[in-house]
Amino acid sequence: MIAKVVSKNFDIPNAHTLEIARANGRYASLEKLFCLSPDETICEIERSGLRGKGGGGALTGEKWRLIPPQSSKPVYLVVNADEGEPGTFKDRQILEFDPHLLIEGIICASYAINAHHAYVYIRGEYVFWMNRLQQAIDEAYAAGLLGNSVFGRDFSLHVTIHKGAGAYICGEKTALLESLEGKRGHPRLKPKGKEPEWFFGNPTVVNNVETIASVPFIIREGYASYRAYGTEQSPGTMLFGISGHVKKPGVYELPYGTSMKRVIYELCGGIKGDKNLKAIIPGGSSVQILRADEIDDITLDYECLKAHGSALGTGGMIVLNESVSIPEAMKNLFAFYHHESCGQCTPCREGTGWVDRILAKILAGKGSKEDYQTILDAVDTMNGKTICVFAPSVAFIAQSYLKKFREEFEALIK
Amino acid sequence: MSRFGFNWENEEKFDALLERYPDKQSLMLPALWMVQYQEGWISLDAIRFIAKKLERTPMEVYSVASFYTMFQLQPVGKYHIQLCRTLSCMLCGSKNIQEYLQYKLGIKVGETTPDRQFTLSLVECLGSCGTAPCMRLNDTYIENLTPEKIDEILDGLCHDR
Numbered sequence: 006m007i008a009k010v011v012s013k014n015f016d017i018p019n020a021h022t023l024e025i026a027r028a029n030g031r032y033a034s035l036e037k038l039f040c041l042s043p044d045e046t047i048c049e050i051e052r053s054g055l056r057g058k059g060g061g062g063a064l065t066g067e068k069w070r071l072i073p074p075q076s077s078k079p080v081y082l083v084v085n086a087d088e089g090e091p092g093t094f095k096d097r098q099i100l101e102f103d104p105h106l107l108i109e110g111i112i113c114a115s116y117a118i119n120a121h122h123a124y125v126y127i128r129g130e131y132v133f134w135m136n137r138l139q140q141a142i143d144e145a146y147a148a149g150l151l152g153n154s155v156f157g158r159d160f161s162l163h164v165t166i167h168k169g170a171g172a173y174i175c176g177e178k179t180a181l182l183e184s185l186e187g188k189r190g191h192p193r194l195k196p197k198g199k200e201p202e203w204f205f206g207n208p209t210v211v212n213n214v215e216t217i218a219s220v221p222f223i224i225r226e227g228y229a230s231y232r233a234y235g236t237e238q239s240p241g242t243m244l245f246g247i248s249g250h251v252k253k254p255g256v257y258e259l260p261y262g263t264s265m266k267r268v269i270y271e272l273c274g275g276i277k278g279d280k281n282l283k284a285i286i287p288g289g290s291s292v293q294i295l296r297a298d299e300i301d302d303i304t305l306d307y308e309c310l311k312a313h314g315s316a317l318g319t320g321g322m323i324v325l326n327e328s329v330s331i332p333e334a335m336k337n338l339f340a341f342y343h344h345e346s347c348g349q350c351t352p353c354r355e356g357t358g359w360v361d362r363i364l365a366k367i368l369a370g371k372g373s374k375e376d377y378q379t380i381l382d383a384v385d386t387m388n389g390k391t392i393c394v395f396a397p398s399v400a401f402i403a404q405s406y407l408k409k410f411r412e413e414f415e416a417l418i419k
Numbered sequence: 420m421s422r423f424g425f426n427w428e429n430e431e432k433f434d435a436l437l438e439r440y441p442d443k444q445s446l447m448l449p450a451l452w453m454v455q456y457q458e459g460w461i462s463l464d465a466i467r468f469i470a471k472k473l474e475r476t477p478m479e480v481y482s483v484a485s486f487y488t489m490f491q492l493q494p495v496g497k498y499h500i501q502l503c504r505t506l507s508c509m510l511c512g513s514k515n516i517q518e519y520l521q522y523k524l525g526i527k528v529g530e531t532t533p534d535r536q537f538t539l540s541l542v543e544c545l546g547s548c549g550t551a552p553c554m555r556l557n558d559t560y561i562e563n564l565t566p567e568k569i570d571e572i573l574d575g576l577c578h579d580r
C-alpha cells in the first residue's frame with residue numbers, strides 16, 4: 006500500500022543534512038533539469054498530471070503555464086507551508102525529514118517558470134521546522150545549489166523563509182500573498198478569467214510544500230514513472246495524515262486510489278479502544294463528513310470522494326469512533342471557523358459566530374425546535390456570496406453534519 | 420517619538436531582509452516578530468517605531484498586528500503555554516489536559532499567574548494532530564500530552580518562583 010515518492014528518505018537518519026541527503030539521491034534531478042528547457046520542464050509536469058496537494062487538487066502544470074514565458078516583470082514562486090487546516094500535518098514531515106527535497110523542488114519549479122526568488126511562507130508556530138529548513142537553505146547556498154549560479158549554471162535563485170503569525174486564512178493563496186506584502190491576511194476577489202497570482206503586481210505561482218516536493222521525482226524519473234502510481238485522473242501519490250480515533254495515527258504516503266477502509270483498518274491498526282467507527286472527515290476539517298456506512302467502497306482519490314459528496318482536500322483524515330457526539334464535534338469546528346474567519350464578508354463573519362452560538366445553546370440543553378432549521382438557514386446565506394471559498398466550505402460541512410446526524414441534534418433538543 | 424529601538428542584532432537583520440523583498444512593506448511581519456522576540460510583546464511604542472521604519476501610519480501597523488493571533492499586544496508570562504483545542508486533539512483528550520493545566524497552574528485559560536511566569540492559552544490546530552493532544556511551550560512543541568508529561572516538563576523549568 007505504502008509508496009515512497011516523497012517520503013523515500015523520511016526514515017533515513019539525518020537525511021535533513023546535505024551530505025546524507027545527497028548520498029540518498031537529493032539534487033540528482035538537477036543534471037537532467039538543466040538539459041531541459043523551461044518549457045520542456047513544464048511539459049513534463051503537465052504530462053505527469055501532478056495535482057496540487059494543498060487542498061484544491063489543481064493541475065500544477067496548468068498553473069505554471071499561466072506565467073508569461075517572457076515576462077518583463079520578475080516572476081516569483083511562493084511555497085505554501087501555512088499548514089493550518091485541522092487534521093493536516095504532512096508538510097511538516099517534509100520540512101523535518103527531507104528539507105533538501107523541498108529545496109530541490111523549488112529549484113526545478115523556479116527554473117520552469119523563470120523565477121529567481123522563492124519565498125516559503127511557514128506558519129508562525131513551526132519554529133523548529135523553519136530552523137530545519139533554514140539550515141538546509143544555508144547548506145545549499147554554501148554548496149552552490151542556491152545563489153547566483155545554481156549548480157554552476159547560468160541561473161540564479163534565492164530562497165527566503167517568511168514567517169506567518171497565526172492566521173489560518175493566510176493558507177488561502179491570495180490571503181497569503183497579502184500577508185507576504187505586509188498586510189492583513191484578507192483574501193482577494195477572484196479574477197474573471199484564468200491568470201497567475203500577483204505579488205506586488207508581479208506574476209507569481211503559489212504551490213503547496215508537498216506539490217513542490219513531488220516535482221524532483223517527476224523530473225528525475227520521468228512523468229511515466231509518476232503516473233505508474235495512482236489512477237488515470239488522480240495520478241501519483243499523496244501524504245495522508247490520519248488522526249483521531251485510530252490505533253496508529255500518522256502520515257502515510259499512498260498512491261491515489263487506495264481503499265480508505267484498508268488504510269484505517271490495516272495501516273492504522275483499526276479504531277482506538279476497539280470501538281466501532283462512527284464517521285470520517287476525509288480531507289481536513291473543511292470537507293463534508295462521511296458516515297461509517299458510507300465508506301465501504303471509497304478510494305482515496307479526487308473523483309471517488311467527490312462522487313460520495315465529500316472531497317479529498319488535504320488528505321488529513323480525522324477518524325471519529327462511536328463515543329463521539331457529532332454536535333460536539335461540529336461545535337468544536339465552528340469555534341475554529343468563527344475564530345478564523347477573516348471578517349471581510351458579513352455572511353461569513355456573522356454566520357460562523359451565529360451557528361457557533363446556536364450549537365453552544367443546543368449542547369447546553371437549551372436548544373429549541375427551530376434551531377436545527379435556523380442553522381440550515383444561516384449557512385444557506387454563507388454560500389455563494391463571499392470573497393473566498395472559506396464560507397461556502399463551512400456551509401457545506403454544516404449541512405453534512407446536520408443532515409447525516411439529524412437524530413443526534415434532535416435528541417439534544419428534546 | 421518612540422523610545423523603542425531595535426537592538427543591534429535586529430537592526431542588522433532588518434537591513435539584510437530589505438534586500439530580499441521587492442518592496443519593504445513585506446518587512447511588516449518580520450519586523451513585528453523582531454520586536455516580539457526582543458521585548459516579549461509588542462507595545463504601542465514599538466508600533467510607532469515600525470511605522471516609521473516602514474513609512475506607514477501607526478494605525479496601519481496596529482491594524483496588521485492585531486489581525487494575527489500570535490502577536491502579543493499585551494505582555495504575557497515568561498512561559499506561554501498554548502494548548503491546542505481543535506478536533507483531533509479534543510478527540511484525544513485535550514479537555515482533560517486543559518483541566519489539569521488549570522489545576523496545576525491555578526489559573527484559567529487566558530490568564531497569567533500572579534508571578535508572571537505562566538500564561539495559559541487555547542489555540543487552534545497546531546499541525547500535530549497525529550501526536551495529539553499537543554501544546555506549545557513558548558516555541559517548543561510538546562506532543563502526546565499526559566498529566567505526567569506536563570508534570571515532568573513544568574516541574575523541570577527553573578523559573579524564579
Ligand SMILES: Cc1cc2nc3c(=O)[nH]c(=O)nc-3n(C[C@H](O)[C@H](O)[C@H](O)COP(=O)(O)O)c2cc1C
Nearest residue numbers: 057058059085087088089176177178211212213216
Ligand atoms: C481557507 C483556506 C485555507 C487554505 N490553507 C492552505 C494551507 O494551509 N496550505 C496550502 O498549501 N494550501 C492551503 N489552501 C489552498 C491554497 O489556497 C492554494 O490553493 C494552494 O496553496 C495551492 O497550491 P497547490 O496547487 O500546490 O495545492 C487553503 C485554501 C483555503 C480556501
Ligand code: SF4
Nearest residue numbers: 347349350353391393
Ligand atoms: S469568506 Fe470568510 S474568510 Fe473568506 S474572505 Fe470572506 S470573510 Fe474572509
Ligand code: FES
Nearest residue numbers: 503508545547548
Ligand atoms: S487538532 Fe490539535 S494539532 Fe491538529
